[in-house]
Amino acid sequence: MPQPGQPPDRVLDLFVADGVLERLPGGRGTSWRAGDLVLSPGHDESEAWVAPIQARVAVRLDEQVPRSIRLVLPVPARDGSLTVDGWAATRFEPATTPCHDLATLLATAHLLHAHLADVLPERPTVLDARTDQWAEGERAAYDPGLARKVAAARPEPGLRELVDALTGQLDDTDLGREQLVHADLAGNVLLDAAGVPFVIDFSPAWRSPLWAEAVCVLDAVLWLGTPADALDDWRAGARRQAMLRAALFRVLSDRPCDVARYDALGLA
Structure with missing residues (x-):
């Protein structure tokens, strides 16, 4: 009997996925292993532009000796599509363990973004077509008026006040x-297996690396058990501004938003 949320037969067929289906831990808990593939939902063809870039960087990183960082390799379906009914596939990497060490996460971010800076000189206009909750939250994080408008339309108690406090501290x-x-x-x-950081579930955005690192630090505190004093280095200057926008991004893309959890961090 199929398990709830598992890839449908058509997806398995087009990605030539075989083996016993196994739900994978981590992330949103929606990814599945099938043989040497990992299948993840929530994708569409508007993301197809990033797969060749991701593949090029992944191969380049794997050719380095010694390896310092790795990136998961996307796998197309047998008809050439990069998504099938909202599902995408990447190559499964055996014998991995989750990395929750903040210093390693930030070093990984620094190295990855240095490599990504070389492969795409201009912002792809296809990013404008994204309508998922994370894209909408990201846009609002850089548009205080939009952020307040979005918050005013949401039902969570205290969300409007939190967003008002965060946007009120933004500057240029x-x-x-x-x-x-x-x-x-x-x-x-x-x-x-060799202890090299291996990056999965690539979520593309066109923003500064400092903002992406702020999101990483915030998420590590919220979800990975990193002590809240890790935020102390992000309470002044450009880092402060990056963290405010990171918080707006998460607050407005979380549906629903746990307002009290963010309030407790004292970011506003």
């Missing part, structure tokens, strides 16, 4: 050159 501090970044690193870095 330069956060650095914008480029292709991974917007969801915390929880998506594993250590391979």
Whole structure:
């Protein structure tokens, strides 16, 4: 009998996925292993542009000696599609363990973004077509008026006040050159059998690496058990501004938002 949330037969067929289906831990708990593939839902063809870039970087990183960081390799379906009915596939990496060490996560972010900076010189206009909750939250994080409008339409008690407090502290501090970044690193870095950081579930955004690192730190505190004093380095200057926008991004993309959890961090 099929398990709830598992990939449908059509997806398994087109990705030539075989073996026993196994739900994988981590992330949102929606990914499945089938043989040497990992299948994940929540994708569409608007993300197809990033797969060739991701594959090129993944191969380049694996060719380095010694390896310092790795990136998961996307796998197309047998008809050439990169998504099938909202599902995408990547190559499964055996013998990995989750990485929750903040210093390693930030070092991984720094290395990954340095490599990504070389492969895509201009922002792809296809990003404008995204309508998922994370894309909408990201846009609102950089538009105070939009952030307040979105918060006013949401039902969670205290959300409007939290967003007002966060947007009220924003200024025009330069956060650095914008480029292709991974917007969801915390929880998506594993250590391979040799202990090399292995990045999965690439979530593309066109923002500054400083913002992406702020999101990583915030998520590590919220979900990975990192002590809250890790935020102390992000309470002044450009880092403060990056963290405010990271918080707005998460607050407005969480559905529903646990307002009390964010209030407790004292970011506003």
